[in-house]
Each structure stands twice: as structure tokens, then as C-alpha cells.
Amino acid sequence: MIMLKAQEGNPKNIIKKLVLIDTLERLGLSYHFDQEIESQLQQIFVNFHQDSQEEYDLFTTALGFRLFRQHRHHVSSNVFDKFKGEGNKSFKETLESDGKGLLSLYEAAHLRIHGEQILDEALAFTTHHLNLMLQDPKLLLESPLLVEQVKRALQNPLLRGVPRIEARHYISFYEKDESRNDLLLKLAKLDFNYVQNMHKQELSQLSRWWKELDLMSGLSYARARLVEGFVWASSLHFEPQWNIDEVDEIPDCMVTICRFSFNIYAEHELEAAELGKSFAVPYAIQTVKEICSAYNKGLKWGMGRNVPTFEEYMMNTVITSCLYVFSSIMIPGMKSVSSKETIDWLMSQPQIVIASAKVCRLMDDLGSYQRERKEGKVLTGVDFYMKQHSVSVEETTSKFVELIEDGWKELNREWMNRSENNNSIPKDIMEIILNYARVADSHYRSGDDGFAKPQVMAPHIATLFVEPLII
Numbered sequence: 001m002i003m004l005k006a007q008e009g010n011p012k013n014i015i016k017k018l019v020l021i022d023t024l025e026r027l028g029l030s031y032h033f034d035q036e037i038e039s040q041l042q043q044i045f046v047n048f049h050q051d052s053q054e055e056y057d058l059f060t061t062a063l064g065f066r067l068f069r070q071h072r073h074h075v076s077s078n079v080f081d082k083f084k085g086e087g088n089k090s091f092k093e094t095l096e097s098d099g100k101g102l103l104s105l106y107e108a109a110h111l112r113i114h115g116e117q118i119l120d121e122a123l124a125f126t127t128h129h130l131n132l133m134l135q136d137p138k139l140l141l142e143s144p145l146l147v148e149q150v151k152r153a154l155q156n157p158l159l160r161g162v163p164r165i166e167a168r169h170y171i172s173f174y175e176k177d178e179s180r181n182d183l184l185l186k187l188a189k190l191d192f193n194y195v196q197n198m199h200k201q202e203l204s205q206l207s208r209w210w211k212e213l214d215l216m217s218g219l220s221y222a223r224a225r226l227v228e229g230f231v232w233a234s235s236l237h238f239e240p241q242w243n244i245d246e247v248d249e250i251p252d253c254m255v256t257i258c259r260f261s262f263n264i265y266a267e268h269e270l271e272a273a274e275l276g277k278s279f280a281v282p283y284a285i286q287t288v289k290e291i292c293s294a295y296n297k298g299l300k301w302g303m304g305r306n307v308p309t310f311e312e313y314m315m316n317t318v319i320t321s322c323l324y325v326f327s328s329i330m331i332p333g334m335k336s337v338s339s340k341e342t343i344d345w346l347m348s349q350p351q352i353v354i355a356s357a358k359v360c361r362l363m364d365d366l367g368s369y370q371r372e373r374k375e376g377k378v379l380t381g382v383d384f385y386m387k388q389h390s391v392s393v394e395e396t397t398s399k400f401v402e403l404i405e406d407g408w409k410e411l412n413r414e415w416m417n418r419s420e421n422n423n424s425i426p427k428d429i430m431e432i433i434l435n436y437a438r439v440a441d442s443h444y445r446s447g448d449d450g451f452a453k454p455q456v457m458a459p460h461i462a463t464l465f466v467e468p469l470i471i
């Protein structure tokens with residue numbers, strides 16, 4: 001994905017990015033880079049609208065339009081107005097010989113919705129002229145690859161094709177493309193074969209199960225369509241998924257943790273179902289995936305492999321704070337949460353969550369900085385801030401205290417605004433978020449690392465769990 005991230009936002013590089021993203025998707029590789037592609041498309045989407053549309057030809061405009069709509073960005077079909085002739089009656093005659101542009105517009109037009117007359121016209125216009133081009137013997141000699149792609153598109157528009165089947169066809173096309181990236185081509189072939197072999201194994205297991213089941217012997221009137229059914233299933237969701245048996249393929253140090261996590265969330269799923277809160281389980285599992293990814297990123301930063309900006313570091317801490325994991329696991333046991341609305345609100349990263357997470361991280365880093373520095377294992381936010389701003393430990397400490405106070409002000413504001421802006425969000429969820437910052441304060445107050453130093457927390461533990469009140 002370095003190829004995606006290395007380009008800046010000028011029109012020429014935007015075109016390169018769009019082509020690369022489209023290539024990854026059509027080769028069947030995009031599921032490996034979902035987050036990177038979404039991030040890049042979001043940036044391109046902003047630039048695409050800010051730039052003068054006159055800088056983009058028919059191919060690029062249609063490609064951008066198609067990719068944006070495929071990824072649920074709202075882009076108007078008015079971007080094609082500039083390709084209409086005088087009086088805005090029909091498409092310009094000069095486009096009739098632009099085979100690459102026509103094919104791009106043809107595929108884009110299939111994403112039309114009700115009321116988009118220009119796309120209805122575009123589909124009719126491109127279908128007509130692409131069919132005419134196939135009858136041109138000169139084009140067959142000069143651009144045989146384009147002819148093959150046009151034939152395939154007219155028979156099976158990209159939007160309506162099964163992704164894995166379309167990927168197989170596109171790999172064949174891409175192999176003949178003189179501008180191809182051989183590394184991507186090799187990766188696409190390896191990936192296709194890997195997934196194919198996985199599906200073969202699954203089908204073999206299904207066939208054995210089906211034979212042992214012997215269901216058809218008593219249902220002679222029914223149709224045996226095991227393979228066809230598997231085609232439907234694998235076409236709906238072909239991507240390889242994690243299986244509990246795959247845990248044996250990871251390092252030994254992770255096996256215990258993975259099996260424990262699987263067991264914990266299996267129990268959580270059962271308990272949530274009993275309470276009628278099954279809708280909360282996928283969110284809880286997703287938060288664990290996100291925090292693992294964020295921890296991995298933070299570990300790389302902490303070991304000095306990559307040095308983030310302080311702002312990047314702080315945004316990652318919204319996830320690594322564990323606030324999402326804690327709140328999600330508690331939802332099934334909360335009577336006040338009866339629908340998915342609260343979960344959707346949490347997933348939107350509301351300001352109160354961000355503020356609470358940042359207060360925790362800032363206090364944690366202040367409290368653990370000296371210990372981490374002495375052990376020399378990982379860097380903290382204190383290190384990143386000092387490096388970015390070229391300031392001393394004392395100045396950084398002062399700034400962190402200021403940021404912590406700002407965080408508390410933000411928490412207070414969001415708490416008071418709850419009834420006005422978030423009146424549908426249960427109060428106890430808001431309290432969990434607020435209490436998270438409070439616990440952080442008790443652990444790291446006065447710059448002590450209460451999590452690593454038992455003596456710091458001993459009085460709190462005694463108060464909570466050991467010493468009863470004398471009555």
C-alpha cells in the first residue's frame with residue numbers, strides 16, 4: 001500500500017490512485033487493504049470535488065464516480081454534464097471514438113438511481129457505440145485487449161458480476177496489459193489460487209458430510225444441489241475468515257490468549273442471548289479486533305520503528321484506552337440499553353468518549369514515563385511530544401497537565417449537554433464514560449503509576465474491598 005500512500009493530492013496523482021484502487025479491487029485483492037482503500041478514497045473524494053472538474057477526462061471522471069458510489073460516497077451525476085454537447089441534449093460526438101472512456105462511462109452508468117436521466121442516456125449512448133466499435137476491424141488489430149474487455153462488459157457489467165468470477169476474468173486481461181504491475185499480478189494469482197484451494201477443501205468436507213448424512217435416500221423428490229448451494233454461499237462472501245483451528249498456526253505465546261478470548265466471547269454471546277441483547281455481541285467482538293490493531297500500531301511506535309506525530313498518537317489512544325471494549329462488554333447487562341441505537345452512538349466516537357480516553361492516556365503517560373524511560377523498552381506520548389516540539393520534560397509535563405484540564409472541561413461540557421443533545425442515550429452509559437476518566441485519575445494522580453505500583457493503589461483497594469465501616 002506504499003504505492004497508494006506515496007502520492008500527493010494533485011490531479012495527476014489522484015488519477016494514479018484511482019486506477020490503482022480499481023486495479024486492486026478488480027484483481028480481487030482489495031479485501032486485504034480495506035482500511036487503506038477507504039482512507040485514500042475519503043481523501044481523494046474531498047480533492048476530487050475541490051479540483052476543477054475540467055482537469056479530468058471522461059475515463060477519469062467515470063472511474064472516480066464509479067469508485068465513489070461503490071464505496072457509498074454521495075457524488076452527483078452532474079459531473080457528466082460537461083460531456084454533453086450544445087444545449088445539453090446529447091453526448092459530444094468526439095466521445096464516440098474514445099473506447100477507454102466509453103467503457104469507463106458504461107460501467108459507471110450501471111450505478112444509476114431513479115431520476116438520473118443523464119445516466120440513462122449515458123448507458124444507451126455507450127452501449128450503442130461500444131457495439132459499433134466491436135465491428136471495427138481496425139480496433140481489433142490496434143487494441144485487442146480493449147475489444148476483449150468491451151465484449152466482457154457488454155455481456156456482464158462489472159456491478160452485476162460475482163466478484164470472484166470477475167476477478168478471474170480481469171486477471172487474464174491484466175496479464176495482457178503492457179502497463180501492468182507484475183508484482184500485483186503475481187499476488188493476484190497467488191491469492192486467487194489460495195482462496196480457490198480453500199474452497200476446494202471446504203467443498204470436499206461438505207461432500208463427505210452430505211454423503212454421510214444420506215438425506216436424499218428418504219427424499220427422492222428433492223434436488224441434490226450441494227455444489228450449486230456452495231457456489232451461492234462462496235459467491236456471497238468468499239473472503240477467508242478466522243477459524244478456531246487456525247490458532248495452532250500462530251506463535252505459542254499467543255495461543256493461550258486467543259483461545260481464552262474465543263471462550264470468553266462465546267460465553268458472552270450466550271449470556272447476551274439470554275438477556276435478549278444479541279445485537280451487542282458483534283460490536284463487542286469488533287472492539288477487540290480494533291484494539292488489537294491499535295495496540296499493534298502503538299507497539300511499533302513505542303519501539304521506535306515509526307515515529308508518529310503527537311496528534312496521531314493521541315487519536316490511536318481513543319481505541320487503546322479500552323473504553324470501547326469495557327463499555328461494549330457491559331451493554332448486555334444494562335437494563336437501560338434495549339436497542340442498537342446506543343451502540344451506533346458509541347461507534348460514532350462521540351466527543352465525550354474521546355475526551356475521557358485522552359484524559360486517561362495523558363495521565364497514564366505522565367505516570368509511567370519515568371518507568372518506561374528507565375526500562376528503555378517503549379516510548380510514550382511524552383517522548384513523542386518532546387520530539388515533535390523540541391521541548392524539555394518539564395515543559396511537556398506542564399503541557400500535559402494543561403491538556404488534562406482541557407479534557408475535563410470537555411467532559412463536563414458533554415455531560416451537561418447530555419439531556420439536550422443525547423437525550424436518547426442512557427445516563428448510565430454516560431456515567432461509565434465519565435467514571436473511566438475518574439478511575440484514571442485515581443490510578444495516576446500526582447504523576448504516580450498506580451497500575452504498576454501496588455502500593456499506590458493499596459489504600460483504594462483496602463477502602464473498597466477490605467475495610468468495613470464500623471457500625
